[in-house]
Amino acid sequence: MRFTDTPELASWRGVVRAFVAENWKPGGPHDELAMHGPNAAAYEEITDKTQNWLDKLAANSWIAPAWPKKYGGADMSVLEQFVLNQELHEAGAPTSRPMMNLVGPTVMLHGTDDQKAEHLPPLLRGEVRWCQGFSEPGSGSDLASLQTRAVRDGDDYVINGQKIWTSGAHRAQWMFMMARTDPSAPKHRGISYLLVPMTAPGITVRPLMNMADGHSFNEVFFEDVRVPVRNRIGEENRGWYVGATTLDFERSNISRAIHSRKSVAKLARFTRDRAAARHPVSAAHRMEIVDRAIETAVVEQLSFVIVSMQAAGGVPNKEASMCKMFGSELAQRIALTEMHVTGMSGQLRESSLVKSHGLNPTMAYLSVIPQTIAAGSSEIQRNIIATRGLGLPRG
Numbered sequence: 001m002r003f004t005d006t007p008e009l010a011s012w013r014g015v016v017r018a019f020v021a022e023n024w025k026p027g028g029p030h031d032e033l034a035m036h037g038p039n040a041a042a043y044e045e046i047t048d049k050t051q052n053w054l055d056k057l058a059a060n061s062w063i064a065p066a067w068p069k070k071y072g073g074a075d076m077s078v079l080e081q082f083v084l085n086q087e088l089h090e091a092g093a094p095t096s097r098p099m100m101n102l103v104g105p106t107v108m109l110h111g112t113d114d115q116k117a118e119h120l121p122p123l124l125r126g127e128v129r130w131c132q133g134f135s136e137p138g139s140g141s142d143l144a145s146l147q148t149r150a151v152r153d154g155d156d157y158v159i160n161g162q163k164i165w166t167s168g169a170h171r172a173q174w175m176f177m178m179a180r181t182d183p184s185a186p187k188h189r190g191i192s193y194l195l196v197p198m199t200a201p202g203i204t205v206r207p208l209m210n211m212a213d214g215h216s217f218n219e220v221f222f223e224d225v226r227v228p229v230r231n232r233i234g235e236e237n238r239g240w241y242v243g244a245t246t247l248d249f250e251r252s253n254i255s256r257a258i259h260s261r262k263s264v265a266k267l268a269r270f271t272r273d274r275a276a277a278r279h280p281v282s283a284a285h286r287m288e289i290v291d292r293a294i295e296t297a298v299v300e301q302l303s304f305v306i307v308s309m310q311a312a313g314g315v316p317n318k319e320a321s322m323c324k325m326f327g328s329e330l331a332q333r334i335a336l337t338e339m340h341v342t343g344m345s346g347q348l349r350e351s352s353l354v355k356s357h358g359l360n361p362t363m364a365y366l367s368v369i370p371q372t373i374a375a376g377s378s379e380i381q382r383n384i385i386a387t388r389g390l391g392l393p394r395g
């Protein structure tokens with residue numbers, strides 16, 4: 001394992017860095033939101049600035065760098081992709097549209113030629129937004145128990161049911177979803193994977209505000225929604241296995257590690273400036289910052305472990321769970337430390353001292369809470385590490 005760039009990767013990093021310096025100007029609403037987490041800006045309205053930037057990425061085939069060239073990607077290796085992601089996240093620049101790394105590979109591997117022709121090019125141009133209709137009020141961690149029904153009627157499916165926590169549904173043109181097509185089959189075997197236009201009659205999207213008063217996810221209701229059978233991906237009742245598709249995207253989660261490092265650096269600068277202004281923070285809080293810095297180094301190393309494994313042809317499993325769990329819990333600890341260190345003044349919306357250091361502790365804290373739930377809760381990640389990683393018996 002080596003953590004320094006090879007000459008080829010160093011030269012590639014130089015190319016990306018020069019591109020970013022020339023084309024991405026920091027500042028504006030995207031940066032404000034990015035303060036709350038690596039993905040906080042993902043579901044906002046796309047500004048001209050962001051769209052222009054995505055157009056430039058698309059022109060280089062960098063929106064889906066790992067996709068095969070024949071589908072419009074850049075055929076990038078895991079390490080090249082990692083370097084690209086690292087540099088974009090270091091600069092705070094958007095990388096692509098949410099969900100494309102989920103729906104794109106699924107269409108590529110299981111879609112018909114018509115489905116590929118319809119859906120892949122707009123994804124690659126960053127033109128279309130998708131949302132993921134998997135979770136339901138009674139089915140999250142145990143997703144295979146989902147109850148939304150799709151009943152065949154001639155050339156259509158008729159869908160009835162409800163999805164929840166659907167990120168970006170209020171801005172999406174399409175949803176990829178799983179619905180139950182055979183209620184009598186064992187739960188993993190009666191599910192089909194469907195592509196649904198969000199404009200289909202019978203779909204209602206209701207906002208769910210998160211605890212930071214932001215609107216990123218929704219409830220989505222289906223009432224006799226008709227979707228052509230040709231919108232099904234893969235075979236009927238095999239949707240569970242279609243949904244499990246991944247390509248060899250790098251899974252290092254480096255964005256989270258970089259975001260944590262930047263947050264700790266801001267906090268350290270704030271603390272130094274406070275000391276210089278004869279307002280030192282307490283010794284206990286200094287120690288807390290040190291702990292966060294060490295933990296940030298750990299999560300960055302976990303990202304490196306994952307990308308190294310992938311580059312060597314391995315498939316990270318417990319490692320990805322460790323990185324997700326530790327990184328999302330760390331984000332909460334960092335936000336808590338920000339609140340401790342900034343104290344009462346950190347709770348003021350317009351505290352100039354805190355703001356001038358790019359800190360917004362209360363918002364940051366409220367915004368990071370969902371990270372330990374989304375994409376597999378900490379308990380589920382711990383279960384994976386216990387069983388697949390340590391061979392422990394199921395609890």
Ligand SMILES: Cc1cc2nc3c(=O)[nH]c(=O)nc-3n(C[C@H](O)[C@H](O)[C@H](O)COP(=O)(O)OP(=O)(O)OC[C@H]3O[C@@H](n4cnc5c(N)ncnc54)[C@H](O)[C@@H]3O)c2cc1C
Nearest residue numbers: 132133134135139140141165166167370373374375377379
């Ligand atoms: C910010 C955010 C964005 C999201 N975006 C989307 C989206 O776009 N599309 C989508 O489909 N879903 C989305 N989700 C939903 C997410 O996938 C689910 O919230 C998650 O899978 C947990 O499911 P649940 O909420 O039903 O909780 P439950 O599964 O009911 O879990 C409740 C609690 O029980 C624990 N638990 C459950 N099972 C076990 C077990 N076997 N062992 C130990 N503990 C267990 C959990 O860890 C949790 O603490 C999003 C969630 C969040 C927070």
